[in-house]
Amino acid sequence: MIIAANLKTNLTRKQTEIYVNELEDYVSKHTISQEVLVFPAASSLNPHAGKVIIGAQNAYATHNGAFTGEIGLDHLEEFSIKTILIGHSERRHVLGETQEALVKKFNFYKDLGFKIVYCVGEPLEMREAGKETMMEYISSQYEGIDTSYENLIIAYEPVWAIGTGLIPTLENIEEIHTDLKEKSIAPLLYGGSVKVTNAKEVLALRNVDGILVGSAALYSEHFCSMIQYAEDLN
Ligand code: PGA
Numbered sequence: 001m002i003i004a005a006n007l008k009t010n011l012t013r014k015q016t017e018i019y020v021n022e023l024e025d026y027v028s029k030h031t032i033s034q035e036v037l038v039f040p041a042a043s044s045l046n047p048h049a050g051k052v053i054i055g056a057q058n059a060y061a062t063h064n065g066a067f068t069g070e071i072g073l074d075h076l077e078e079f080s081i082k083t084i085l086i087g088h089s090e091r092r093h094v095l096g097e098t099q100e101a102l103v104k105k106f107n108f109y110k111d112l113g114f115k116i117v118y119c120v121g122e123p124l125e126m127r128e129a130g131k132e133t134m135m136e137y138i139s140s141q142y143e144g145i146d147t148s149y150e151n152l153i154i155a156y157e158p159v160w161a162i163g164t165g166l167i168p169t170l171e172n173i174e175e176i177h178t179d180l181k182e183k184s185i186a187p188l189l190y191g192g193s194v195k196v197t198n199a200k201e202v203l204a205l206r207n208v209d210g211i212l213v214g215s216a217a218l219y220s221e222h223f224c225s226m227i228q229y230a231e232d233l234n
Pocket of ligand 1: 006157163191212213216
């Protein structure tokens with residue numbers, strides 16, 4: 001399974017280093033065979049050797065250039081980063097990234113062979129509009145994306161469940177994951193208010209290949225417990 005931590009705009013470089021080392025210690029001490037990914041803030045990236053894979057939360061589709069506020073491939077290569085998160089709801093809905101911009105980014109990093117965690121998920125009004133409308137909306141987030149890309153991981157994250165403590169029912173997660181698996185056989189993670197208290201049940205669902213965790217992952221002990229749940233289930 002794939003257990004991923006999105007640290008968002010949290011943890012300084014020093015804090016991230018301590019955090020990643022704690023995870024690394026846990027993973028080696030408990031001979032964890034799950035894939036553990038961590039996405040620190042851009043300014044907290046560091047070279048890292050070990051089992052924990054460090055990825056970027058975002059990068060522009062460029063090697064370098066005049067794109068104020070962005071980082072490019074050169075910056076990722078400095079830290080040997082080969083994994084990137086694309087399409088997170090905060091990038092889509094708070095920072096206004098369009099599907100077209102995401103596709104450009106996707107193709108650029110795909111051509112470089114990056115492991116891509118690509119996020120999809122509906123806002124509350126789409127869910128409330130009924131299943132058909134909701135699935136159409138989610139389908140539109142697959143447009144232009146090579147769903148058979150070998151290094152693709154998809155994360156289903158309902159926007160209304162991110163950082164809110166709200167989560168779909170287990171039956172509902174399983175149903176949507178089963179539908180989404182028809183679009184791509186890529187590993188499919190669930191994300192949105194996954195906590196140490198519900199991670200075990202979510203991980204046990206059919207067609208859930210892992211989790212993408214935000215706030216609850218900020219505590220390394222909690223995140224390590226979730227890694228352990230995945231290991232025990234496997
Ligand atoms: P959350 O965030 O776990 O805090 O809900 C998940 C995410 O944004 O990936």
